Amino acid sequence: MARNLQSGERLRPVDLARGHGLSTQAVRNYEEAGILPAAERSQHGYRSYTPLHAAALRAFLALLPGHGHRTATAVMQAVNAGADEEAFRLIDESHVQLLGDRQTLRAVEDALRGLAPAAAEGRAGPSDGPGAVRARGTFIGPLAEELGLRPATLRAWERAGLVRPRRDPLTGYRVYDEADVRDVRLVHQLRRGGHLLERIAPLIAQVRAAGGLEPLEATLQDWHARLAARGRAMLVGAAALEAYLRARG
CATH class of the missing domain: 1.10.1660.10 (Multidrug-efflux Transporter Regulator; Chain: A; Domain 2)
Structure with missing residues (x-):
């Protein structure tokens, strides 16, 4: 279970991974895919994450059940690139698909x-x-x-x-x-x-x-x-994404 993080706190990849039941390689893969913002690096090349990265990871994991891996990935990539409107369009498409189903x-x-x-x-x-x-x-x-x-x-x-x-x-x-x-x-x-x-x-x-x-x-x-579970999952994902957007500022 993810713990509460303080603003400015620094996290190792293993801290972020354990907090969400993931492997450190998965966290690194998510960063490389643009799902997480780029981490700061120490002079020795070690990654350093922050509560913002934790919020991004929570948003992505919350988006997965309702939108699937491809759309959840594209949404986070768009948000991290500053293309919020594109992220919202992708979410709208998922809702249209659910309505069609x-x-x-x-x-x-x-x-x-x-x-x-x-x-x-x-x-x-x-x-x-x-x-x-x-x-x-x-x-x-x-x-x-x-x-x-x-x-x-x-x-x-x-x-x-x-x-x-x-x-x-x-x-x-x-x-x-x-x-x-x-x-x-x-x-x-x-x-x-x-x-x-x-x-x-x-x-x-x-x-x-x-x-x-x-x-x-x-x-x-x-x-x-x-379909009901997917609709509810979309609500949960929307709340987590909104939390990340607020944290990002």
């Missing part, structure tokens, strides 16, 4: 809510009229264009077992019926949410088997929890 999650939930009633409608559909129109389906090109995807992406999802279009008996072309289209849309949303194909496949299989939202509730709850 929340919107993606909401879209996934909306898509899932429609699975059960749509599946039931498909099973009970008539042999002519709207049911027959759905049964005829759509081909891979128009579907890919509608979703802003490449046909190769849909073929890759098929190979991964995520979608299972039937083949037209005359042409051999892939035909996506309404249930297939729902699966494609769901995969698309989950991919946007950062899920890997190997994690999506069992989710899709469970949804097909259960015909509803229930199999994904635990995953969605975990997703909500991770």
Whole structure:
């Protein structure tokens, strides 16, 4: 745990490292990367740190959980270079990304809510009229264009077992019926949410088997929890960065 430091106090690399559970090499690496301000050197070349460096290190470590290593590093580099506006822009971009992730999650939930009633409608559909129109389906090109995807992406999802279009008996072309289209849309949303194909496949299989939202509730709850934790971490990081900015003057 970091101890309280007095203004003007000098710290060795090992003091700064131990106070934050790091190695001395990590502290030196952070300085060389511009995450920490440059340290003063003794006549023998030994580094000497101050409470300002400790505040910079606390800010960086607090930024990491909410923004990730690349953005946290870029923010500290910008601040230490006197480019505060650039640092604020980077933080804004992280908040925009978090908002986008929340919107993606909401879209996934909306898509899932429609699975059960749509599946039931498909099973009970008539042999002519709207049911027959759905049964005829759509081909891979128009579907890919509608979703802003490449046909190769849909073929890759098929190979991964995520979608299972039937083949037209005359042409051999892939035909996506309404249930297939729902699966494609769901995969698309989950991919946007950062899920890997190997994690999506069992989710899709469970949804097909259960015909509803229930199999994904635990995953969605975990997703909500991770986004909430990230949002809170951003608040903690903002407070630590503000403390560093005040200390820097």
